[in-house]
Amino acid sequence: MAYMNSNEIKEELNLKGIKNTKAKSILLHILKSSHAPKDVNTLYEACSKMTSVNLATVYRSLRQFNEKDIVQEFLGSDGVAQYEYIHQGAKSHPHFECETCHQVFCLGELKFEDALYFSNMAKQHKVNSINMTLRGVCDHCQENH
Numbered sequence: 001m002a003y004m005n006s007n008e009i010k011e012e013l014n015l016k017g018i019k020n021t022k023a024k025s026i027l028l029h030i031l032k033s034s035h036a037p038k039d040v041n042t043l044y045e046a047c048s049k050m051t052s053v054n055l056a057t058v059y060r061s062l063r064q065f066n067e068k069d070i071v072q073e074f075l076g077s078d079g080v081a082q083y084e085y086i087h088q089g090a091k092s093h094p095h096f097e098c099e100t101c102h103q104v105f106c107l108g109e110l111k112f113e114d115a116l117y118f119s120n121m122a123k124q125h126k127v128n129s130i131n132m133t134l135r136g137v138c139d140h141c142q143e144n145h
Helices: 007-015 022-032 040-048 055-067 112-121 139-143
Strands: 071-075 081-085 095-098 104-106 133-136
Touching (some): 022 040, 040 081
Parallel strands (some): 095 133
């Protein structure tokens, strides 16, 4: 993956009040260009191929990105945290986790009516986000069994 320390990434970090470092901008670039959630070790490996970084820095950066609503974090069935970039204007969407290979896939966005239905289930509570994971066996693992 070619990395460019683009103005867009610098600007996004700046807008969120996050100090722009090479490690943070590379990490954000990886998250933005990923099509599925990634765990910390996968992100660390990808980052360390492009710059000198330690695991603690990746954890700290992800925590900061999560606090500033740049990424969302959710736990897989194995208890491992997965991270994914929140695209501007993106709506909540469910994930599918394969019980065989443990890969996580993004599913389509929830329609307004779907989100409203789940929000209404919370009655008097104020819902800020919806996190839903469907679990089963992916088509690739089904074909190989």
